[in-house]
Structure formats: C-alpha cells, structure tokens
Amino acid sequence: MFDYQLTIVGLFTATYLFTLSYFSGQTRKLRHLPTAGSTLPLLSQLSSMRYLSNTRKVLEESRSKWPTSLxxxxxxxxxxxxxxxxxxxxDIRKAPENVLSSTLALNEILQTQYTLGQNISENPYHIPIIRAQLTRAIPILVPEVYDEIVEAFRDLIPLTEDWSRVKTLETSMKVISRASNRIFVGLPLCRDSEWIDLSIQFTMDVVQTGNTLRLFPSFLRPFVNKVISRVGRRIGKGLNMLQSSITDRKIAIRERGTDHSDKPVDLLSWLIDGAKGPALxxxxxxxxxxxxxxxxIHTSSMTLTHALYYLGAYPEYLPALRNEVERVTTREGWSKTALDQMIGIDSFMKESQRLRPMAIHLMERVAVEDYKFSDGTPIPAGTKIxxxxxxxxxxxxxxxxxxxxxxxxxxxKERAKASGQVxxxxxxxxxxxxSLAFGHGRHACPGRYFAASELKLIMAYLVLHYDVTTVEEGVRPEDLYFVQNRVPNPTAELLFRRRKM
Known part of the structure; x- marks a missing residue:
C-alpha cells in the first residue's frame, strides 16, 4: 500500500515538474531535436509514462524514425x-568530465548521496585503488578466487548424478559474492552466510532505493529516503561484522608498519593504506x-546469469569449452596465464554481453556546460545524455x-591475426x-579486469564439472525490463548435474 502511495505522489509531482519545465525553458532549448512523443505539458507526461513502461519499444521506434540523428x-x-x-x-567518450560528467549522471542514477553516502560521492578514492592495485594483483589473486569458487559450488550446487533445479540468478549472486569477498575482506568472513546475505541485501537496497528516489523531485528526496531506505542499517550491521578485522589490521600497521610480512593482500588492506582523515x-x-x-554483485551476477542461460539453451558448446579448459589448465594450472589462453570462454562471455548487456542504453552523462557535438548539434547545460x-x-x-x-x-581474433591486425x-x-557493456573510454568500469577474470574462472570451473540445460529444452528464459534496465529472469531455473562426458 505504501509503495502504491509513493508511486501516486511521484506521478503527480512529475506532472507538475514537467509542466514547469516546459515554461522554464528546457523543452524550448531542445526543440531542435526530434522527440519521442509530445513536447506539450501533460501530453509529454503521458509520453514519459510510455517511455518508462516500455523503454525498449520507444527506442526501437525512435531509432527507425531517426537513424542518424540525436x-x-x-x-x-x-x-x-x-x-x-x-x-x-x-564525441561523448572524448568529452572531459568538466564538460560531460559521468559522475553527476551516476550520482543521479544511484542517488549516491542517499544510497551510498556523501563520503562515497565526494571522495571516491577507492576507484583508483580498484583500477590500479586490484588489477595489478590479479595474477596472485586468481588461485584464491578459484579456491573460493570451488568451495562455493560445493555448497551451492552439489555434484549429483540426476538433474537438480537451481535458481540461477540467486545462486549466481551468492557465488559472485563469495568469490569477490575472498578478495575484498578475505577468509573467514567471505564464507560467513550472514555477511554474504548482507552484501546481497545491500546491493538490492541500493538499486531499489535509487530507483524510488528518482521518482521524486530533489527537494523531497531527503524525506522520502528517511522513510524507505534501509542502507544505513545495512552499513551498521556490516560494521559490527567487519569491526574486528579493521581493528586488527590497524593495530598491525601501527605495531609492524604498512608492509609487514603477513599483511593480507585484499581490498580492505588497500583501503586502509589509502585512507586519509574521515575516510579512515x-x-x-x-x-x-x-x-x-x-x-x-550487481553487474557480475547479471552477466554470469545471462551467460548461463545461453549455455543452458545451447549445451552443444560444452564439449569445445571443456576441451579448452582441460588443455589450458593441464599446461598452466588455474592461473592468470591460463585465463588469458581461454579464448573460447572469453568469447562466449563477451557474446553474451553483446546481446544481453545490463541495460539498453548506457554511458550516461550530464552536460555541465553548453556542449556541441561534432556534427554541430547543440546541447544545453544540465541535459542528460x-x-x-x-x-x-x-x-x-x-x-x-x-x-x-x-x-x-x-x-x-583469428581473422585479425591472419591479416596482421591487433x-x-x-x-x-x-x-x-x-562493445559498451563495460562503458567506454576513461569512465569504463575500473574493475572490469578483475570481473572478467572472476567470471571466466566461474564459467571454466562450471563447464569442466557440470552438465547444464534449460528446464524447457533449448528455450532460454526471457529477460525482464525495468525502464532501461535488462534483468535476467530472477525466478528462472536451470538444470545441473555432474558432468557425464
């Protein structure tokens, strides 16, 4: 009932603001661009309802009408x-942050100041740590991630002789959470079911809270956030669980220095090293x-689930993928070098991403100042792109x-090599x-190298040990859509059993 009331209030507020925006100039400033729907007050609100409820169709129709135009x-x-x-x-890729801002767009999408906190929005020092230190450490982290994947599969999808039904997205989130937290916080917390559940709940809360807050004008968001958000409580619970690890590491640094011999190689250590002032x-x-x-969890679990749905629908790929994994791991072990040589696994995952990215439009930006595309099309400051x-x-x-x-x-790749290309x-x-699933340019996903390694490890282990098929043979579960978001069917199941061949 409360969600319904929030939606009604949001719709009335949006109607008011759309009418206001028409007279305040945004519509007039963008009148040179073709429009999906009406630009008139109230009628434009009806158009927005259609866009929000069926974004994919609106984009397909618009693309057909204006194939080359913004x-x-x-x-x-x-x-x-x-x-x-x-x-x-x-043009968007090349534009500097102070002209077309990715940060402002992301903050609006996630409602960062409410969902993740002002500290994350104003001091994202963790991003260069992920981009640099985590990426450099992948070769030494792969064996640990693989070890956690093995244990996670034993717990979540036991090897059985007969087919077992598995809720794929739910299980993918747990596998991803365990494997990632092995590198984020280490053992034993990465195997604590309460911590894993918290990590997943936090992820879902951020998405749901952000989506709800965006229905309201900015002046109402602080009040709505106080009513609906559980993010602060999740962080408080996480602090109770992580407190002893943080304290132990800080004591070890004070007593033995920043580079003591048994210092954990994980994200928590790097964050403590890089923190200053309140960030500590x-x-x-x-x-x-x-x-x-x-x-x-949000991105990798959806990527993995999409790929598993394809694997279940096309099990004929299993023999070739298995042969590749067996051949490479026999020679290189479960290592970064082995992952680099799994070009079939890599291709399978990339093809799944190509057809099933997590959204139907990405690379959001907000124009910080008036901007002109290379074809001369002007975009006024404040516009979302x-x-x-x-x-x-x-x-x-x-x-x-x-x-x-x-x-x-x-x-x-083979054609490129044959012609001497990269x-x-x-x-x-x-x-x-x-190939925009990870974004593009300077704002491309900073953790994509670790994410890709993790996903390839999971897929390689899975094809080596399991047979997989869809419940209805050869039929891939249908995706769900929420505005621009594409979500692998959250209730769909796949069938798993011990590998037979």
Missing part, C-alpha cells in the same frame, strides 16, 4: 538525449567495502548480428563503440 525521450523528470551513431559515441573511520571503510560489493546500445547488434560491425554465436570473437580488441575487457 533525439530526445521524456524521462520522469527531464528530457534525455539519446545518441545512436559511432561518431556521437566518440571504520564506518567509512565499511561503507566502501559494501559499495564495492554492490558494484561487483545517454547512448543507445544499438551498435551491439549493428550489421556494420557483426555478421548476422542478432544470432548468438559463442565463438564469434574467436573467429574475429586481436586484443576482441577480448572481453576491451571496450569500443561496438
């Missing part, structure tokens, strides 16, 4: 300018660990683009105008 769609409280062309994507407080450290959990991921299914870049081909990027551009971690 256009605008009516969000709940603002106009959103949509880019579709490679040149437009490159236990609450702040806990909120950053949970924030990193949110980023890891996004990129339609239609390049993922463009025949300009891919043959038979709507078909799932798990080894598509293996073939593309083949790394077809790796899962490499971004481009035709």
């Amino acid at each position: 256009y605008k769609v009516p969000g709940m409280l603002e106009w959103i300018v949509v880019a579709t062309q490679p040149a437009q994507i490159e 407080e236990d609450w702040d450290l806990t909120s950053r660990i949970l924030t990193t959990n949110f980023a890891a 996004t990129v339609d991921l239609n390049t993922h299914t463009s025949s300009k870049f891919f043959e038979d683009p709507f078909k799932f081909d798990g080894f598509r990027f293996v073939k593309m 083949d790394k551009k077809f790796d899962m971690v490499t971004t481009g105008i035709d």
Whole structure:
C-alpha cells in the first residue's frame, strides 16, 4: 500500500515538474531535436509514462524514425538525449568530465548521496585503488578466487548424478559474492552466510532505493529516503561484522608498519593504506567495502546469469569449452596465464554481453556546460545524455548480428591475426563503440579486469564439472525490463548435474 502511495505522489509531482519545465525553458532549448512523443505539458507526461513502461519499444521506434540523428525521450523528470551513431559515441567518450560528467549522471542514477553516502560521492578514492592495485594483483589473486569458487559450488550446487533445479540468478549472486569477498575482506568472513546475505541485501537496497528516489523531485528526496531506505542499517550491521578485522589490521600497521610480512593482500588492506582523515573511520571503510560489493554483485551476477542461460539453451558448446579448459589448465594450472589462453570462454562471455548487456542504453552523462557535438548539434547545460546500445547488434560491425554465436570473437581474433591486425580488441575487457557493456573510454568500469577474470574462472570451473540445460529444452528464459534496465529472469531455473562426458 505504501509503495502504491509513493508511486501516486511521484506521478503527480512529475506532472507538475514537467509542466514547469516546459515554461522554464528546457523543452524550448531542445526543440531542435526530434522527440519521442509530445513536447506539450501533460501530453509529454503521458509520453514519459510510455517511455518508462516500455523503454525498449520507444527506442526501437525512435531509432527507425531517426537513424542518424540525436533525439530526445521524456524521462520522469527531464528530457534525455539519446545518441545512436559511432561518431556521437566518440564525441561523448572524448568529452572531459568538466564538460560531460559521468559522475553527476551516476550520482543521479544511484542517488549516491542517499544510497551510498556523501563520503562515497565526494571522495571516491577507492576507484583508483580498484583500477590500479586490484588489477595489478590479479595474477596472485586468481588461485584464491578459484579456491573460493570451488568451495562455493560445493555448497551451492552439489555434484549429483540426476538433474537438480537451481535458481540461477540467486545462486549466481551468492557465488559472485563469495568469490569477490575472498578478495575484498578475505577468509573467514567471505564464507560467513550472514555477511554474504548482507552484501546481497545491500546491493538490492541500493538499486531499489535509487530507483524510488528518482521518482521524486530533489527537494523531497531527503524525506522520502528517511522513510524507505534501509542502507544505513545495512552499513551498521556490516560494521559490527567487519569491526574486528579493521581493528586488527590497524593495530598491525601501527605495531609492524604498512608492509609487514603477513599483511593480507585484499581490498580492505588497500583501503586502509589509502585512507586519509574521515575516510579512515571504520564506518567509512565499511561503507566502501559494501559499495564495492554492490558494484561487483550487481553487474557480475547479471552477466554470469545471462551467460548461463545461453549455455543452458545451447549445451552443444560444452564439449569445445571443456576441451579448452582441460588443455589450458593441464599446461598452466588455474592461473592468470591460463585465463588469458581461454579464448573460447572469453568469447562466449563477451557474446553474451553483446546481446544481453545490463541495460539498453548506457554511458550516461550530464552536460555541465553548453556542449556541441561534432556534427554541430547543440546541447544545453544540465541535459542528460545517454547512448543507445544499438551498435551491439549493428550489421556494420557483426555478421548476422542478432544470432548468438559463442565463438564469434574467436573467429574475429583469428581473422585479425591472419591479416596482421591487433586481436586484443576482441577480448572481453576491451571496450569500443561496438562493445559498451563495460562503458567506454576513461569512465569504463575500473574493475572490469578483475570481473572478467572472476567470471571466466566461474564459467571454466562450471563447464569442466557440470552438465547444464534449460528446464524447457533449448528455450532460454526471457529477460525482464525495468525502464532501461535488462534483468535476467530472477525466478528462472536451470538444470545441473555432474558432468557425464
């Protein structure tokens, strides 16, 4: 009942603000762009309802009407300018942060000051740590992550002779959470079911709270947040569980220095090393660990689930993937070197990301100042900009683009090598105008190298030990959509059993 009341209040507020925005100038400043729906007060609100309830269809229709032009769609409280062309994507990629801001856009999407905290928004020092230290440490962390994956599968999907039904998204979140927390906070906390549940609950709370707050104008959000948010309580509970680890590490640093011999190699240690002033407080450290959990669990679990749905629908890929994993691990063990040589696993994951990215438009920006695209199209300050991921299914870049081909990027790498071109551009971690699942440019996902390694380890272990199929043979579970978000069916199950061949 309360959720319904919030929605009604949000709709009335949005109607008022849309009417106001028409007279305050945003509509007039963007009148040079084609519009999905009406620009008139109230009628534009009806258009926004259609966009919010069926974003995918609105974008498909708009793309068909204006195949080369920027256009605008009516969000709940603002106009959103949509880019579709490679040149437009490159313009967005090249624009500096003080012109087209990724941070402002992300803060609006997640409502960061309420969901993750002002400290995360104003001092994101954890991001360069993830981008640099975590990425550099991957070679020494792979064996630990693999060990945790083995234990997680033993606990969550025991090897059985007969088929067992498994809720795939729920299980993926637990596997990802355990494997990630092995590197975030280490043993034994990464195997504590209460900590894993908390990490997942925190992730869901951030998404739900952010989505709800965006229905309201900014002046109402502090009040609504106090009513609906459970994020602060989650951080408090996390602090109780993480407190002893933080205290022990701080004492060890004071007594033995920052580089003592048995210092844990994990994110918590790096955060303590990099923290200054208030960021060194236990609450702040806990909120950053949970924030990193949110980023890891939210994106990686959906990516993994999408890939598993494809694997279940196309089990004919299993023999070739198994052969690759067996061949490589026999030679290299479970190592970063082995992962780099699993080009079939990498291709399968990248192809799944190509067809099933986590949203149907990404690379959000907010124009900090008036901006002009390279084709001369002006965008006024304050405008939100996004990129339609239609390049993922463009025949300009891919043959038979709507078909799932798990080894598509293996073939593309082979053709590139044969012609003397760089083949790394077809790796899962490499971004481009035709590969935007991790973003693109300086704001591409800072943790994608670790995420890709983790996902490939999970997939490699799984294909080596399990048979997988869909409940209805050959039928991939349908995705769900919420505005621009694409979510793998959260209630769908796959069938698992011990490998038979």
